[in-house]
Amino acid sequence: MSAAATSPGLPMSRIKPGRIVAWTFLFIGGVIMVTPLLFMLSTSLKDASQVYDLRVIPQAPTLDNYIEILGDGRFTRWFVNSVIVAVIVTISNVFFDSLVGYTLAKFRFRGRYIVFIAILSTLMIPTEMLVLPWYLMASQFGWLDSYWGIMFPGMMTAFGTFLMKQFFESVPDDFLEAARIDGLNEFTIWWKIAMPLVTPALSALAIFTFLGNWTAFFWPLIVTTSAELYTLPVGLSSFAVEQSIQWEKIMTGASIATLPTLIIFLFLQRYIVRGVMLAGLKG
């Protein structure tokens, strides 16, 4: 018997050609996604004179950009603004979208379907069309150039409501009925029983909402005028002035801006575990 035949591990003959093709595509996809991030990080470690030198590993790496950006009070302010906006909007979405989604999924009332269709239909309206009414609304209520002005259009979303409704529909009614018999009121049933059963969906919604708001540029740019209310993307764009675009500064800011999204993802991904919900049912 040959050594190859007795050695442990996956024999080459068992690897199907389909797998090799799949892995190749995944590898190419991975490279395409990682390259811009690498360049962002690489550029942030270069000084202004090396920016157009396309080598990934900088010739003379420097942390000057980071020291300068973090020492700049404006950047810290924008960072905090972005955190405030993204966190509040995320909490609001997780709370209200799931409350409405739960109601639409688990209660039978007249007009339920019409309400759902009405909510869904708003998904078909492009943001560009909504900006004008939002602006007029913000202007009339005096919300221009304020946190509330940046946040109000996103406090609840049709997408989040739809997502949560679909997930709540998969929660067996037996759980809710058992809780009803145990004496919980409807709000507590939602909060204590239904919500923990859809944590994977809540995590997904939280990640989407946080990322969406963290990177939001268009609306915050329109609604804010004073620099101290800028969010990070709007603030970073101010590094690109007409005369010169300070790529190394923009990339440094972007590198720092990526951190919270990474942390949020790493923190929430462990909750995205499928099958949690079915564990309490027949198995």
Add this chain to the structure above:
Amino acid sequence: MATIELDRLVKRYGQTTVVHGIDLSIQDGEFVVLVGPSGCGKSTTLRMIAGLEEISGGEIRIANRVVNDLQPKDRNIAMVFQNYAIYPHMTVAENIAFGLYRSTLSKSEKRQRVEQAAETLGLSHLLERRPSALSGGQRQRVAIGRAMVRDPAAFLFDEPLSNLDAQLRTQMRIEIKRLHHRLGTTSVFVTHDQVEAMTMADRIVVMRDGHILQVGTPLELYEKPVDVFTARFIGSPTMNLLPATLKEGGAELSTGGLIRVSPPSAPRADVLIGARPQDLVPSSPDTPGLTVSGNVVVVETLGSETLVHIENAGQTIIGSAPGRQIPKVGEHLTLHAPLDRLYCFDKSTEKALAIR
């Protein structure tokens, strides 16, 4: 503990009536099983008692109190679901304690009750585990624990054993029955399995199409079914039914042969003569009764007895032979049931006729 009374109870979904004004009185401490095929209204009835379904008509009284408009939590009942419905994000102890959610007991008293229930159900060593780490039987025990910890007026069971395998089902059947003997709490148990109904019930309620067909002890239902449906539903294998015509002096089977029975008070021409497989045994017809013969087509060896299927004039009839006596397929066999073990039903109304 409490009595449960259903008075002309009706359930309608839009234009469709699924429960047609049923009356039922359940005594304090009684174990009543609602049994019937899918869609007969048994689960709906149970859910109306629990308060999970609104009542379209009639009245429900628990412990002599009308509960029609009371919320489930105000009815002092506990329910065990088919899917167990134990919360996956809580430990066994938390799940059981959830039954005491509205209780005003102190923390230590609650803890004591949970431990007591866990001990009764053999869950003491699993209190800190989550449902995902439990077997099906253990999960069902947790669900029962959550129900019993509250000391409710009545237990409602909605097909709680349907998801368990055969062996575990038998075991849980015994455990639930033993628990009922110990606690003496009024229990209503829904199942479509007649074996469960027969083995567990003090009284069985047979339902079909939203009507109660018969209420009685397991033996009453077995011995005196009121119609063909109950006769065939209770008992396994199902009762043999042979078409016959009532004549002077007895019933003449359409397959030939006369059974000497005294005619019912209002004789009707066409009837069905019923014989349970356990009563139809290979023997010589030396006593009056039903005698059928034919070739053996299938033999089911069960050990304690052998079920024999014979073909008689195009109809398959099931009889039983002692366990050690195994007839061969194709063999000609004569089966006989004594007169006092026969049943007679009107062929058109399917109601039982008194012939004995």
